Amino acid sequence: HDFVAEEDLALGLMPFCHAYGLILMLMCLVQGARMVIMSKFSVDTFFDVIPKFKINVLHLVPSLLSLLCKEQRLVGIDLGSVCRVFTGAAPISPGIQTAVKKCLPEGTTLYHSYGLTETTFVMLSGECREDKPYSPGMLVSGMECKVVDPTTRDILGPNEKGELCFRGPLLMKGYMNNMMATQEALDEEGWLYSGDLGYYDTDGYFFIVDRLKELIKYQGYQVSPSELESILLTHPAVKDVAVVGIPEPVFGELPLAYIVKQPGVSVKEEEIHKFLNVEVSSYKRLRGGVKFVDFIPKTSTGKIQRKLLAQQTPPPKERTCDLV
Numbered sequence: 001h002d003f004v005a006e007e008d009l010a011l012g013l014m015p016f017c018h019a020y021g022l023i024l025m026l027m028c029l030v031q032g033a034r035m036v037i038m039s040k041f042s043v044d045t046f047f048d049v050i051p052k053f054k055i056n057v058l059h060l061v062p063s064l065l066s067l068l069c070k071e072q073r074l075v076g077i078d079l080g081s082v083c084r085v086f087t088g089a090a091p092i093s094p095g096i097q098t099a100v101k102k103c104l105p106e107g108t109t110l111y112h113s114y115g116l117t118e119t120t121f122v123m124l125s126g127e128c129r130e131d132k133p134y135s136p137g138m139l140v141s142g143m144e145c146k147v148v149d150p151t152t153r154d155i156l157g158p159n160e161k162g163e164l165c166f167r168g169p170l171l172m173k174g175y176m177n178n179m180m181a182t183q184e185a186l187d188e189e190g191w192l193y194s195g196d197l198g199y200y201d202t203d204g205y206f207f208i209v210d211r212l213k214e215l216i217k218y219q220g221y222q223v224s225p226s227e228l229e230s231i232l233l234t235h236p237a238v239k240d241v242a243v244v245g246i247p248e249p250v251f252g253e254l255p256l257a258y259i260v261k262q263p264g265v266s267v268k269e270e271e272i273h274k275f276l277n278v279e280v281s282s283y284k285r286l287r288g289g290v291k292f293v294d295f296i297p298k299t300s301t302g303k304i305q306r307k308l309l310a311q312q313t314p315p316p317k318e319r320t321c322d323l324v
Contacts, residue, residue, distance in 0.1 A: 003086060004033050008057045011049065012037035013064075015300040019117045020089065024059055043068070047077045054081040061302035062092040063240065066233050069099040070262060080105050088113035088122060089303060091208060093230035094133040112136045114208055118185065118192055119143075120170040124206045134230075135205045143168035146191070147199055150212060161199045161209055165191045214306060216245035217252040221283040225255070225306075228286070231279050232257060237267035242296045242304045246288040256288030258309060260296060 004010055004027040012028075012035040014021030028035045036053045038045060046068070049055065060068075065087055068074065082104055092112055100110055114136035115122035123145065126137020139145050146155055147162040156162040167190050174182035186192055197209040209215075209224055216223040225243040232241045240260040245253030261267055269290040277285055297305040 003059070004028050004031050004057065006031045006033055008033045009053060009055055009081075010035045010057050010059065011055045013041060013046075014059060014061075018300060019115070019121060020059070023121045043071055047071075047074070050082065051078040051080075056081050057084045057086070058082060059086045062087050062090045062096060063298070063302045063304075065092065065100050066096050067239065069096065069103055070236075070239060074103055079103070082108055084109050084111065086111045086113065088115060088136065091134055091226045091230055092128065093234065094130065095234035096230070097128050097130075097133075114206070116192075116194060118172045118194075119166055120172070123166050123170075126205070132201075132203075132205045135207050138204050138206065143170060145200075145206075148193075150197070156199070158202045159199055161197055163212060164194045164196050164198045164206075164208075166194065167191045216243075216255050218245075218254065218283055218287070219251050223253075223255055223284050228255060228257065228276065228280070228284065229304075231276060232259065232272070235267075235272070235275050237262050237265045237271075239263075240296045242306065242309055243286075244288075244306055244309050248288075251287075254288035255284065255286050257286050257290045258293050258296060259290060260294065261292060 002008075004024065008028075008031075010024065010028055010033060012021070012025060014024060016022050016025055025035065027033070036049055036055060038049065041064075050058075065085075085100065085104065085108060087110070097110060101108065104110075110128045111125065112128050112135070113122040113125040115124070123140060123143055124136045124138060125140055126135065129135070144167040146165050147160065148155055148165055150163045171186075171190070171192050174186065184193075195212050197212050197215065198207055199209070200206045210226050214225055216225060223245075225245075228243045229241050232238050232243075238259055239262045242258045243255055244258070246256050248254050257272065259272065269292075272290045273286060297308045299305060
């Protein structure tokens with residue numbers, strides 16, 4: 001598939017200071033495609049620009065897709081020009097996939113991808129498939145990938161979770177003026193250790209579990225914040241969400257959800273717990289609680305700033321029997 005083709009009219013929404021926005025802008029220049037640039041995002045401007053300029057290809061992040069699908073203003077907006085939607089930088093749940101397809105014209109293709117600044121652009125890409133939920137696709141041509149045990153660095157096989165490593169011509173040369181960080185990320189054989197936990201299936205489709213450093217450790221179990229966030233985003237009262245771990249002296253960490261409610265909607269913490277508990281295993285429950293906030297701090301590309309949330313995370317409550 002083409003991220004950008006000569007006949008396309010793309011929406012320049014991603015910041016040019018990030019690899020996502022920069023490479024897309026360069027692709028448009030190389031292909032001779034046109035791009036309508038939004039200097040700052042707002043829902044109203046977004047919905048005005050698409051029908052006004054007949055935008056046919058969108059490059060967004062999953063958090064923005066989720067937000068737009070729940071906007072009441074979407075009803076009545078002419079999105080008939082849109083034929084392809086690309087997303088990346090975070091997981092996209094099957095629920096969001098379904099919601100996006102309902103909002104867009106019949107026949108619109110939704111693509112998901114995965115990449116790093118250190119890899120120049122995407123490493124994995126493909127059309128979103130119902131039989132491959134959460135998958136960002138297959139390895140792009142010209143690159144190599146292996147999955148290794150994070151501790152021993154032994155190579156793992158299909159359906160075995162480990163750290164994703166990449167090698168090929170798209171990799172960075174290193175971090176400027178930081179030889180130590182370069183040596184930690186790149187080994188002597190040219191493999192880049194991504195810091196992301198994932199696996200591939202027998203068909204060659206990859207699945208990203210989470211950042212190794214962001215996994216919540218509860219009683220020896222590893223809890224993925226992005227998995228819980230994807231489920232919680234399907235709740236009709238949830239506009240946005242971020243999950244972090246609260247340090248707990250006995251159990252390690254407890255998952256806590258920061259939730260932004262939909263405007264004019266009332267929802268209680270108990271409802272959130274009931275909604276999630278039927279979807280996940282016992283050890284993945286929000287034992288750290290639920291906190292309602294006005295916004296979730298994010299980077300310019302839509303990634304959750306978990307460090308900022310961790311700084312305002314309350315200390316753990318006195319341990320009770322519901323933790324076990």
